[in-house]
Amino acid sequence: MEVKLVRFSRPILIRVCRYMDDYYYQTIYGFQLPESLDLTDPTDKMRMEQYMGYLTGLHLWSSGMSTEDGFFTIKDGRWVDETGESHTINDEWMREMETKCLLKLGLTYDVVTLDVDEDELNEMRYHILNEKLLMVNEQFYYDIEQDWIYDTPCEKWPSFEEDELPF
Numbered sequence: 001m002e003v004k005l006v007r008f009s010r011p012i013l014i015r016v017c018r019y020m021d022d023y024y025y026q027t028i029y030g031f032q033l034p035e036s037l038d039l040t041d042p043t044d045k046m047r048m049e050q051y052m053g054y055l056t057g058l059h060l061w062s063s064g065m066s067t068e069d070g071f072f073t074i075k076d077g078r079w080v081d082e083t084g085e086s087h088t089i090n091d092e093w094m095r096e097m098e099t100k101c102l103l104k105l106g107l108t109y110d111v112v113t114l115d116v117d118e119d120e121l122n123e124m125r126y127h128i129l130n131e132k133l134l135m136v137n138e139q140f141y142y143d144i145e146q147d148w149i150y151d152t153p154c155e156k157w158p159s160f161e162e163d164e165l166p167f
Contacts, residue, residue, distance in 0.1 A: 001115070001116055001121060002114070003124070004033040004037070005030055005032050005033065005114065006031050006032075006033060006048065006109045006110075006111055006112075007109060007110045007111075007135070007141065007144060008029055008109055009110075010107065011029050011138075011141070012056060012105070013025050013027055013028070013063065014028055015058070015061075023062075027138065028055060028134045029136065029137070029138065029140075029141035030134075030135040030141070031051070031129075031132075033048065039111060050098050052107060053097075054089070055134075056104075056105045057097060057098055057101040058074075059101075060101050061073065072097055079094060079097065081093060112144050127140075128140045
């Protein structure tokens with residue numbers, strides 16, 4: 001079975017809950033793509049990038065930052081603009097804000113394809129992904145950058161013969 005993961009160029013931090021006066025955060029390294037998603041389809045690719053913008057917005061909100069061209073907050077699970085208007089995921093303001101958040105953070109991504117069997121998939125969902133299919137395992141994040149068995153577009157390091165070091 002083929003599983004596609006989006007691997008962020010850098011981790012993001014999202015506030016997941018509050019207990020008394022403290023907030024709890026989750027580090028997110030990427031997410032699993034739905035099997036039905038076709039990255040050659042411009043609409044599917046746009047939806048994936050909108051989701052990345054949404055997650056980036058959650059990161060900016062969680063860290064107390066706002067975008068340069070507009071402020072938002074989150075109340076009762078909805079994004080609220082500076083006038084107090086609540087927005088849904090599909091409205092124009094929300095799409096613009098997601099794009100601004102993505103550009104502000106400069107987040108890019110790689111799509112990594114894994115070939116796994118059913119047991120490996122269950123193991124992956126237990127150790128690497130959370131219940132929302134967000135990648136939360138730091139070691140895996142760095143492993144897929146350096147391990148050549150994964151289909152990842154990360155750059156290869158030069159061999160020791162090519163590194164031009166004197167020893």
